[in-house]
Amino acid sequence: MNTPETSPISLEPERYELHAAPLYHFDLGRREFFKVLGCGVVVLFLIDAVMAQESGGGRRGGRGGQRPAEISAWLHIGEDGAVTVFTGKVEVGQNIRTSLTQAVAEELRVSVDSIRMVMADTQLTPFDAGTFGSRTTPDMGTQLHKVAAAAREALMDLAAEFLKVDRTSLVLAEGRISGKAATETVTFGQLTKGQKLLKSVSDKSAATPVDEWKVAGTSMPKVNGREFVTGKHKYTSDITRPGMIPGRILRPPSFGATLKSIDTKAAEAMLGVTVVHDGEFVGLTAPNTLVADRAVEAIHAEWTTKPQISSAELFDSLKKNAKASPERAGSAEAGTVADHKLQQTYTVAYIAHTPLEPRAAVAEWKDDKLTVWTGTQRPFGVRGDLAQAFGIPEERVHVIVPDTGSGYGGKHTGEAAIEAARLAKAAGKPVKLVWTREEEFTWAYFRPAGVIDVTSSVSNDGTITGWEFHNYNSGGSAIRSPYDVPNQKTEFHSTSAPLRSGSYRGLAATANHFAREVHMDELARVVKMDPLAFRLKNLKDPRLRAVLEAAAKAFGWGTSKAPDGHGFGIAGGTEKGGYVATCVEVSADRKTGSVKVLRAVTAFECGAVVNPDHLKNQIEGAMVMGLGGALFEAIRFENGRITNPRLSGYRVPRFPDAPAIEVVLVNRKDLPSAGAGEAPIIGIAPAIGNAICDATGIRLRSLPMVPDGLKEG
């Protein structure tokens, strides 16, 4: 049985993401499309259509030009004129259900209400590698613009034919196409009736230029917002199936522990309890969750544990076990000629995503077919995991992802799905498994811890002359400095790490920016320059300069000195196509040790803005989340156990922690839209650290910076 503790995922999450899965060769012919979707107009988006054509039968599975390869999305306009869009992307609170709907509404000139977005259903939507890496907006957003634009053009052709008028005289608005005369008007439904029109588009297809957007680019409210404020939306943990019973898993006392002996008699004697013991997997089902909890407690198990390193030894261990790096960039030695040299080490703790909805799954077997509802960012990946775990073909596994109670990169895997399916198989009934908070804190995966060594040199006039940067374990994304340094060497070192790690919102970029932007602040102090002026002196990138200047302006940087006991800090950077700069004001009390972030201003640029208010919401949220990792979030562990696996022991930001936040959007309509789920998180930690130093003179180089309050460094 493929349990999470025996199959840790890669420790280099960014690379893991990029190579998440091969492209699926979709095997649906024209006839099947209309059998499934009904008559109408279907437009497919083909990834790299040229490649698909050239590669011929092998890739397409034969039968000439009928079978499209590597479809990433499709759109259907039915005989009733209803527009349905199918995408494998997952809604986890980033509001892509809304922004993708806007893209379609924009091109088809229909109201947002008339568009249904079918997402993340392995039986209905085309293959998608997953929702991560801030790729939905640049990839799926662009593709849906093109798909919907092609559908619009097809409808215009049909309308010209239908109305027998010149196509150029036609106008499309509010779901109908009209000619010059009042009688010349036709609805989508009239045009699609009896049609079996299949079109495909590729990356080269046209879409409405950004400066002509009317729906995209506006602050459309969340499309299904009412479902959330009324409690009606069904998350995975809210789904019920006929005869469904809850499940629970017996967890080992520490990572890697194996069963020595087990006695399940007392649990099995409880009314309605079924225990499943399959290798290292022990779980049970019960009539309700209270009985399930009692039954798990009634199991007597002895375990063989193995000694493991603890939090206190973490950073030494990461460096000691580092492997030679394949990711070597630059060769010059830092500081060959310099007025000042600086060498510092920065560390980053393991932290937990802590999605408020813990991992959950509902599994149901019917005639050897498995259906699983689960909150994952990789529905097709989880389908593969399930198929493998149960030795059945993927065609017999159906994964459905309801809009999920957040992920932040923490829900790439499908442990709960596999566990629920194993229990459901044994129980002969649908099973719901909702991980406890403690399970979520222990058996999910963490943002990797890391150590970063920086050596630099700077001349008296504030020019950086050398830069050497070594990241151990926390990842290579955004490891290169965006500043102009002639002699730059950066290196990522993989190492063996004690805890299971994986993707996280702005994962490596957060660590690399923390080290880099704090170090920049330190260098500015060495040469007695203003931290903003020092950055600008060493920076050509106009996009990064623009956000630094915008944030500084909104914050009032340089216009006054921080009051006593307060400090100002600034930091900036770029990640996944987004440019970010954050300024903060903190109050820090050396006597009481209290640190409070009072206000924070972030300027952000990610090309053309798709939905200004949702973008602001993402940026505000990223800043608050980043504040947690900056100040107090840390997973503590000892000998294979997490010692703070509860919200009472793992502090996340709450209302009193949130600063007054101001967001400045730099809207570059001339640039393609980039994703924004991750990049806005990278500036807040170094900005806070720099502000604490400004307030107190205490330089903090470890995330989290003040888990137990401010201490004299």
Next chain:
Amino acid sequence: MARVRQLHVNGKDFQIDVDGERSLLSVLRDDLDLTGSKYGCGEGQCGACTVLVDGVPIHSCLATVGGILRRKVTTIEGLEMDGRLHPLQEAFLKTNAFQCGYCTSGMIMSGVALLQKKPNPSEEEIVAGMKGNICRCGAYQRIVAAIKEGAKALQQGVK
């Protein structure tokens, strides 16, 4: 173990037959299919399970159903009246005061309780009154704005 056979929720009497030791949250969700109240931590730390009992906000994950007796339980599903949202629900929509929405039910229930006690709360009073609720997506500033907005609407008698 004492059985509980009746529960008064959202103005209705429900006939049930459950172990009184079970949590109110699990009975609401699993037996009455009122799934708007969420499990987040099981230790009263996150507020996602907040419901009102006789108008007082409680963590339904920690309350046993046996301890509720005949008291009146109000969940998020009980706020909407004749198809009309509660002004605080409207305010959450207006201010986009959520992202994934998983904390939203608990936030709104805590907010409703706060506004019953303090119809015109200051920013500090909102922060103090809401600090038992976690929004992991970090929409705190918007939730504060939503509660201010909801307070205004309630005072103006907008229903």
